[in-house]
Every structure is written in structure tokens, then in C-alpha cells.
Amino acid sequence: MTPPLTEHIIYTKGQLHIEACSIESIAAKVNTPFYCYSKAQLLSNIHRCQTAFQPHSIDIHYAMKANSNLSILRLIADQGLGVDLVSSGELLRAQAAGIPEKSMIFSGVGKTAAEFTLAIHAGVGQFNVESVEELEMLATLATQHARPINAALRVNPDVAVDTHKNITTGSKGNKFGITIEQALSLYQRYADHPWIKLNGLAMHIGSQIQSVAPYSQAIDKLMALTAKLEEAGFSINSLDLGGGFGVDYGDGAHLDLSSVAQDIARSTAGFKGRIIVEPGRSLVANAGVLVSRITYIKEAQPNPFLILDAAMNDLMRPALYQASHPIVSTDTNNDSAMRHYDIVGPICESTDTFTRNYPLSKSLKAGELVAFLCTGAYGAVMSSAYNSRSILPELLVSGTEMQVIRKEITQAQLIEYEQ
Numbered sequence: 154m155t156p157p158l159t160e161h162i163i164y165t166k167g168q169l170h171i172e173a174c175s176i177e178s179i180a181a182k183v184n185t186p187f188y189c190y191s192k193a194q195l196l197s198n199i200h201r202c203q204t205a206f207q208p209h210s211i212d213i214h215y216a217m218k219a220n221s222n223l224s225i226l227r228l229i230a231d232q233g234l235g236v237d238l239v240s241s242g243e244l245l246r247a248q249a250a251g252i253p254e255k256s257m258i259f260s261g262v263g264k265t266a267a268e269f270t271l272a273i274h275a276g277v278g279q280f281n282v283e284s285v286e287e288l289e290m291l292a293t294l295a296t297q298h299a300r301p302i303n304a305a306l307r308v309n310p311d312v313a314v315d316t317h318k319n320i321t322t323g324s325k326g327n328k329f330g331i332t333i334e335q336a337l338s339l340y341q342r343y344a345d346h347p348w349i350k351l352n353g354l355a356m357h358i359g360s361q362i363q364s365v366a367p368y369s370q371a372i373d374k375l376m377a378l379t380a381k382l383e384e385a386g387f388s389i390n391s392l393d394l395g396g397g398f399g400v401d402y403g404d405g406a407h408l409d410l411s412s413v414a415q416d417i418a419r420s421t422a423g424f425k426g427r428i429i430v431e432p433g434r435s436l437v438a439n440a441g442v443l444v445s446r447i448t449y450i451k452e453a454q455p456n457p458f459l460i461l462d463a464a465m466n467d468l469m470r471p472a473l474y475q476a477s478h479p480i481v482s483t484d485t486n487n488d489s490a491m492r493h494y495d496i497v498g499p500i501c502e503s504t505d506t507f508t509r510n511y512p513l514s515k516s517l518k519a520g521e522l523v524a525f526l527c528t529g530a531y532g533a534v535m536s537s538a539y540n541s542r543s544i545l546p547e548l549l550v551s552g553t554e555m556q557v558i559r560k561e562i563t564q565a566q567l568i569e570y571e572q
């Protein structure tokens with residue numbers, strides 16, 4: 154697998170640099186494993202996204218579930234982006250990062266009464282509602298607290314997408330959204346509600362999508378529904394088209410943001426309201442790496458096992474979705490001969506296997522570093538402390554400067570919560 158090209162995370166001559174810092178120099182100061190992000194790469198990704206969408210007046214709300222580290226959120230907020238959030242925890246984080254509540258969209262299939270109440274009082278700008286039951290709950294709470302609410306209905310457009318089946322969200326059988334057929338009756342039911350203003354439609358069809366076609370198909374269905382609702386006398390002020398734009402994990406396949414933006418502009422031509430997208434992965438994925446040390450090289454057939462100090466609890470994607478991340482080693486011997494390894498962590502599960510039959514330098518030794526590239530999205534945020542391991546630290550590099558943006562959460566600290 155060829156390491157994907159990024160401007161600020163560069164692998165050359167057996168050395169991985171995050172901007173001006175080699176991972177060896179960082180690992181000399183911080184114990185492995187750790188996540189490390191490039192500030193310049195994050196900024197470059199945000200600017201690329203703005204350049205693609207803003208000429209078409211499409212608003213960007215970062216899906217903060219992809220990486221909700223406060224320093225990263227602050228960076229994103231400083232560039233003027235809103236957020237898409239899915240829990241009261243994310244709401245607290247977005248507030249802590251200084252994101253204005255009116256720039257927040259609250260999505261998710263199971264928002265509880267407590268979460269709604271918190272968000273209503275905070276003044277969250279838009280609620281994306283995913284079921285009849287959720288809308289009833291929101292209406293009850295809005296009435297109880299006498300607060301006006303902007304709500305959009307998330308529909309499931311039922312389109313096929315080219316991604317792993319576990320990360321589709323807009324196909325029949327997925328738990329997300331209501332059917333297109335249900336929308337009109339819900340609009341009618343809430344037409345005269347004193348506190349609920351239903352004035353938008355939303356969708357999110359999946360993640361790591363590689364082509365524009367599923368978006369076009371889904372948007373056509375959303376536009377037809379918009380026309381039907383408008384004919385019935387309702388005004389639709391916003392269309393939230395979700396995220397899911399695929400990134401290059403080493404095989405070259407990805408979704409070009411300008412192509413999606415152009416396609417959205419074409420497919421929504423004539424719509425007068427606000428268009429929103431919610432990219433997560435495409436803003437942060439290639440700005441992060443997971444750095445780990447080789448604990449042992451265990452000789453075995455057909456391949457030796459490279460046993461690392463990072464494990465599936467630190468990076469869940471390979472175990473959950475058979476996802477592959479490009480892996481590079483710090484090759485101190487400058488030896489170009491390769492060998493194939495099965496790369497695993499120390500956890501007591503056979504799924505703690507990052508990949509098999511992966512070519513890396515033949516002269517690798519225990520104690521040397523390897524890095525998983527493109528792990529800035531759905532990496533640190535999805536980690537757990539399984540096998541009573543630590544939650545890893547996160548670092549941010551800017552030029553020659555390195556900053557710890559989340560300290561390691563140790564087992565000693567977790568033990569305190571159980572006393």
C-alpha cells in the first residue's frame with residue numbers, strides 16, 4: 154500500500170515527519186503509542202473544503218464525532234465552521250471550544266429527553282429529527298420550556314452506496330431517519346404547532362463514500378420531496394445533505410470535494426434556501442497518525458508477527474470494518490529489502506490484528522517505530538480502555554513545535570473512579 158501523499162505528513166527515506174518533527178524526535182519525548190496531528194494539514198483540509206463548497210454558498214458543519222479533541226475543535230471553529238453533534242457530551246465539547254450554539258446541528262436517532270432539554274436551553278440552531286417518536290418528545294419539551302425550535306426531518310432516501318456495509322446509513326434497513334413517504338404527514342401534523350417550526354430536510358447516506366452518484370440519486374429524491382412539501386404549502390428553508398466524503402486510505406480511491414460540491418450545486422439548482430454539508434473524516438483523517446513501537450517480532454509461518462504496543466482498543470477501524478491504514482516503519486538501516494508481516498496488538502482477541510501479509514523493511518527490529526497513517530478520523534475518539542489499557546495521549550505539531558493536546562488517561566486514574 155502506497156502512503157497517500159499529504160502536504161505536511163511526509164514519509165521519505167525511511168523517515169516519517171509531521172511537519173518539521175520526525176516521529177523519532179517526538180517519541181523521544183512521549184511514550185508510545187500516541188496519536189499525533191499536523192496543524193498545517195488540518196488547516197489545509199479545512200481550506201480545501203471551504204474552497205470547494207463556499208463558492209456554491211454551501212454551509213459546512215463539521216461532524217465532530219470524527220475527532221472531538223478540543224484543540225482540533227477550536228481550530229475548526231476559528232475557521233468559521235459550524236458543527237454537527239450527536240450527544241450532550243458533544244454539545245458540551247462544542248461549547249467548551251467556543252462554537253456558537255446557533256451554529257450547531259443536533260443529529261442522532263436516540264436523543265434523550267435530558268439531551269433535548271440541555272440543547273433547547275443552550276439554544277442549539279437546528280434539531281435534525283429522525284422519527285415520529287423523537288419529534289413528539291421534542292414538541293413536548295419545547296412546549297414545556299416554551300422555547301421555539303427549528304427542526305429538520307432526516308429522511309432515509311434508500312440509496313445504494315459504495316462503502317463497507319457497516320457504515321451505510323441511508324439504505325433500507327438502516328435505523329436512521331424516516332421514510333420519504335412519512336414526511337408530508339409529519340409536516341401536516343406539526344403545521345400549527347406553537348413551538349416547533351419544521352422547516353428543513355436532512356439526510357446522511359453513509360461514510361467513506363467514493364463516488365458522487367449516490368449523492369445525486371439521494372438529492373434527487375430530496376428535491377422531489379421538497380417540491381411535494383412546497384406544493385402542500387410548507388416552506389423548506391434548509392437542506393442538510395450530510396457528510397460521508399471518502400478519503401484516500403492508500404489505494405488512491407477518494408471523493409474529490411469540488412466534484413461533490415459541483416454536483417450538489419447542480420442537483421439543488423433552483424432551491425432558494427440554505428444548503429448544508431456535514432463532513433467529518435475528510436477534514437481530519439489524513440492529518441493524524443498513530444505511532445507505535447514494535448514490542449516483539451515473533452517468528453511464525455507463513456509470516457512473522459509484528460507485535461506492537463498499540464492495539465485494537467486504540468484503533469478500532471480494522472477490527473470493526475476490516476479497514477486498512479497505510480503503515481510505515483522508521484527504517485534506521487536504510488535497507489530496501491522487504492518482508493511480509495502480520496501486524497498485531499497485544500490484546501487477548503484474535504481480531505486484534507491490524508493487517509496481514511503487509512510488506513515492511515526486512516531489517517525491522519523490536520523497539521523500532523511504526524506509524525498508521527490517516528488515523529485522524531475515528532481513531533482516538535473510538536478508543537477504549539479494554540484489557541485495562543490507557544487511553545492514549547494526543548499531540549499536535551505545528552512546524553517544529555509539539556504540544557500535548559490530551560494527556561494519557563492512565564489506569565491509575567480510572568481506578569480512582571471505582572473507589
Ligand SMILES: Cc1ncc(COP(=O)(O)O)c(C=O)c1O
Pocket residue numbers: 216219237260261357359360361395396397398431432433434435
Ligand atoms: C449525521 C452525520 N453527519 C455527518 C457524518 C460525517 O460522516 P463522515 O465522517 O464520513 O464525513 C456522520 C457520520 O457518518 C453522521 O452520522
Ligand SMILES: N[C@@H](CCCC[NH3+])C(=O)O
Pocket residue numbers: 218320322360361470474530531
Ligand atoms: N466510525 C466509522 C464511520 C461511521 C461514522 C459515523 N456514522 C469509521 O471509522 O469509518
